[in-house]
Amino acid sequence: MDVEVRGPVDLSSGDHQHLVRKAADEGSQPKPKQTKATAPAPEPKQTHGKPHPKTDQRADSYVVDISEETTPEESNAAASPFSEESIRRAFIVKVFLLLSAQLVITGTIIGVFIFCPAFFAVLIVLACCEKMRRQVPANYILLGLFTVLEGLMLGAVSVFYGAEEVLWAIGATALVTLSLTLFALQTKLDFTLLHGVLFVSLVVLFIYGILLLFIRSYWLHLLYAGLGTVLFSLYLVMDVQLMVGGSHHLKLDPEEYVFAALNIYLDIINLFLFILQLIGR
Known part of the structure; x- marks a missing residue:
């Protein structure tokens, strides 16, 4: 008995187990003894027409096709550029950083027109609170905030010219x-x-x-x-x-x-x- 693997077989369906089990059962049965024939073999009759093609394949030869089954989800995941978790994480971080920068800039510009009292509040603190304007780093932070607000207000005024x-x-x-x-x-x-x-x-x-x-x-x-x-x-x-x-x-x-x-x-x-x-x- 010969077991030969040639083509694809679905492993998940269990067909290959049935074929292997059948081949093993037939291989375990004893073969009948062959006796020598004394009579001369008759000559093959001459037939007119097409002869039948001969085959070399034995009767106890089985073909078992085994192939690795891949689902559509696995094939899509292998082809996706975000298959690695580190690439996806870096992509998300970049998106949120850019989004945060856009929102901060937009909110700052809107705040100039809505929260104008903040500009005067910072000016009053720097002008009147001597202890605050001498304390590091609070004095630098307040001065930087005041400069940004003043610059944005100047930009709004310059639009009219x-x-x-x-x-x-x-x-x-x-x-x-x-x-x-x-x-x-x-x-x-x-x-x-x-x-x-x-x-x-x-x-x-x-x-x-x-x-x-x-x-x-x-x-x-x-x-x-x-x-x-x-x-x-x-x-x-x-x-x-x-x-x-x-x-x-x-x-x-x-x-x-x-x-x-x-x-x-x-x-x-x-x-x-x-x-x-x-x-x-």
């Missing part, structure tokens, strides 16, 4: 800031003595700006922008002299570096806004 006007305003602000800073460092005039006068002028300018909300006059708005530019130019000179100290009447403590940076930053931003109004008109 043309790109060329904004660029001219930036260039003019940079030139004025550099010139006034060099002047404050070289001049022998003490602008820190004008601290009270400048504060009163700022209050008057603030009231003037409120009145202009109800008065539509080109020349009054132009005058307001000019006065604001002059006022914050003087403030810039005074704050630079407060920073350097020396022989000036007023000076800042060396620990007040955050407060000094905040003062000069606000001077430059307000100077830019007033110059932008002048150029825009």
Whole structure:
């Protein structure tokens, strides 16, 4: 008896077990003894027509086809690029990181317009809480938050002007800031003595700006922008002299570096806004 494996057979159906068991039972049965024939074998008759094809296959030869069965789910999993868990995990992490960044940026921009009181709250804390603006890293965090909010608000304001006007305003602000800073460092005039006068002028300018909300006059708005530019130019000179100290009447403590940076930053931003109004008109 011969068992030969040639083609595929479904292992899950159990057909191969039946074939193997049948082959084993037939192999265990004894074969009948063959006796020698004394009579001469008759000659084969001559037949007309097609002869039957001869076959070499024995009667006790069985063909068992065994193949490994693969389900459609297993074949799809092998071909999928996410078959490895590490690749899938890295993919999920990247998606959620990008999504988080998008949501943070969007929420920050929306917060500028909805939570405007936060801008003034941070400004008040930095200006009035001396202990807070000297404490590291709280002072850096508050200053960074204030800078981000101020920058976003400036971006919202700049939308109402043309790109060329904004660029001219930036260039003019940079030139004025550099010139006034060099002047404050070289001049022998003490602008820190004008601290009270400048504060009163700022209050008057603030009231003037409120009145202009109800008065539509080109020349009054132009005058307001000019006065604001002059006022914050003087403030810039005074704050630079407060920073350097020396022989000036007023000076800042060396620990007040955050407060000094905040003062000069606000001077430059307000100077830019007033110059932008002048150029825009």
